[in-house]
Amino acid sequence: MQLDKDLVREILLAIEASKNDPKQGIDLALPNHSPREISYHVLLLTEAGVVLSQDAAYLADAVSIWQPTRLTYKGHEFLDTIRDGEVWELTKNGAEKVGSASLSLMLELGKAYGKQVLKERLGIEL
Structure with a gap:
């Protein structure tokens, strides 16, 4: 599966907007994206150190569903x-x-831009 940059941004915005307690997982349902695609991107964001998440496999019959908890x-x-x-x-x-x-490169590019x-x-110059 390829990294969908727009989905990364959508996930981050959705996590930020969530009112959930950080100890709970956040159920993400984003238009035009499958649960599998969202889960994969949550896992990538977790590996990049951008979000904390939990494997909610116990909720889905042992199929890994990565669920964000917070940024x-x-x-x-x-x-x-x-x-x-x-x-x-x-x-x-x-x-x-x-x-x-890569998410690391995108962070650096984002800062520069x-x-x-x-x-x-x-x-003003920063």
Whole structure:
């Protein structure tokens, strides 16, 4: 399965919007994405240190279903970096130009483009 950059952003936004206690899992139902696809991306985000999750296999007859519980600090930082639509599009396009979609690279690109957009909007160098 390929990394879906837009799904990564959707998952992060959904986790942030959740009112669940961090000790509970968050059920994600995102339009146009299967539970398997969402679970896979939650696992990737967990491996990247962006979210904490739990294997909810006990709920699904021993089929691994990765369920997020909360964003990590790194996750909040990443989401704050890519929240702005213009920064997100620049980040995605930049990752596609270099042929890499690693979450680590996307975080670094997001930071760089975020600084660029802030400079353009505010006229200050960060």
